[in-house]
Amino acid sequence: MEFRVAIRATFLVLLSFMIAGCEQSDTDGVPVITPPEPELLTSTDDMQTGAADFDRSTHPGKGLYEESCSGCHDGTVSRAPHFSWLEMMNASVVYQAMNEGVMSVQAEALTDEDKILITEYLTRTKLAGGAALKVIEPPMCTDGDFDLSSPAPAVNWGHDTNRYSPSTVAGLTVPEIPNLELKWAFAFPDAFRARSQPTIAMGTVFVGSQEGRVYALDLETGCARWT
Incomplete structure (x- = not known):
């Protein structure tokens, strides 16, 4: 029993020396480097399609969007593109979606002027005379x-979800792939x-x-x- 206690005590002493040695190495040897906090994206302004040469907060399209569109596009409906995605779309895409595209049914109550105002508000693009809506x-x-x-x-585009093409058809070998x-x-x-x-x-x-x-x-x- 005394022998086991002695071994346990010796082990604890050695362990304490090892921990102390590690701490000493961290402080007196290689300095401990704390990685900087990752920067978070706070703005998507650089991704916008338009320059917004007008005040969006007072633009009439803001109220129209909030009344007719925000119920789905502010994150309530998962399949509906979020407001931040709509901002990055081309003006003609947004307008066409309401006029004759996937949102035409939802936009039935809107006038053509309403659709243009909503498009301007979302894409930050002034649609003077519909110039930005040209294809x-x-x-x-x-x-x-x-x-x-x-x-x-x-194989065309591929007969299955693997899009597999044998090397005899592709005309490539594995070592050649990095050179494509x-x-x-x-x-x-x-x-x-x-x-x-x-x-x-x-x-x-x-x-x-x-x-x-x-x-x-x-x-x-x-x-x-x-x-």
Whole structure:
């Protein structure tokens, strides 16, 4: 019994020395660095589509939004884009959604002037004469003919959710993947996402946009054959 007590006492003494040594090392050796507190985003002003050359707090669109839109878009309905997302949308997208898009039923009681005022308030864009509501056209191909001799893609966009393409079809090996470069990119006018998966045929990418248009894009250059 005395032997066990002696061992336990010796162990506790050694443990206290080890802890003291660690504390001494932390204070006299490498200094303890306290990481700074992460900075939180306090404003989305840099992400806004408009410069707001008017006072939003007194803009007539503010009252219209609060009366007709805030009930869903201030976070009450999970599927409805939040106010902060609406601020980042293009003016024509917001207006079209109320005029003939997904919000047309909810906006039936609004006049066209009401819709414009709400659009101005949300996007911080003054719609003088409807100039900001004009549709932006994509770069068009000089040759709009389809390549009817182009073979059908072996896997197209993918037959399943894995989008798997075998190396024999992709023409790539694993070591070559880091060397890939972007061939071309297409910015959907007046939208920030595509409507559905693209379909590839005749050397062309067929894809629908969020704002309702279908595009036929040249597979090699990305120019539009038609919209």
